[in-house]
Amino acid sequence: MSGDEQKPKPPGTGAGGASGPTGASNASSAGAAAFGPQEIARRDVSGSTAGRAREGMFGIQGSGDTSGFGGLRLPGYAPAPAERPYGGWFDEVADEAAEALADDNGAGGAPFDLCVQQITVDRGEMTWYVDREHLVRLARTLRDDPALRFEFCSGVSGVDYGEGVPQQLHVVIHLLSMTYRRRLRLEIALDLDDARCPSLVEVYPTADWHERETWDMFGVVFEGHPSLTRILMPDDWNGHPQLKSYPLGGIPVEYHDAEIPPPDQRRAYT
Structure with a gap:
């Protein structure tokens, strides 16, 4: 390559590199903390971007909490929907994704x-x-578009925000662009009684075991998954242990011929 020739420059990564723009100003998100459920801007159904206030590490009332976290009080945090300019490379990614989706809209x-x-x-x-x-x-657009190139799905997980939150069950997907050193999070808000989400295994094969674990722990059915079976719990296990409705410590556990009771039935040391 001669000195006059130059390689094409990739889209800018902004001041924040892979983790986001530093010092990006966003009137609706930077420094804005809303407390309580935050509605997603959508056309026909309502959702939530945050959980409810937490009281106590294990939800124990009165006696029986030996953890020391019984007095924990945390407000529900809900960052407000962002408005343009997002800052750094965020606007560029949103614009390119919109353009790429418009190209195949037909x-x-x-x-x-x-x-x-x-x-x-x-x-x-x-x-x-x-x-x-x-x-x-x-997801396929984010992976294949030359200006996006989110080639790698680094994780799929779940969150249960608990009762009283619209669409309390969320699927969280983390994407990484190794080409441009960028990270993007996708979330899908679901109703607990309709916990279905399309599988991304056909787009990102690495999502295979992550989706199995999310199904195992939260009960989210990933439609189209090649083998949606338990990966942590036994095949005949009833329930999904990381749901808020799952009984905490309610399963008898034997340890050296002794049974460990649930937290709310243990002795309180005062």
């Missing part, structure tokens, strides 16, 4: 504002709240 796909119901920028990270019906198409 094939029956939905535009960006229907695929992504809300964008949140908080603590230097960007989260897209995604309509599950368009998740696979959006």
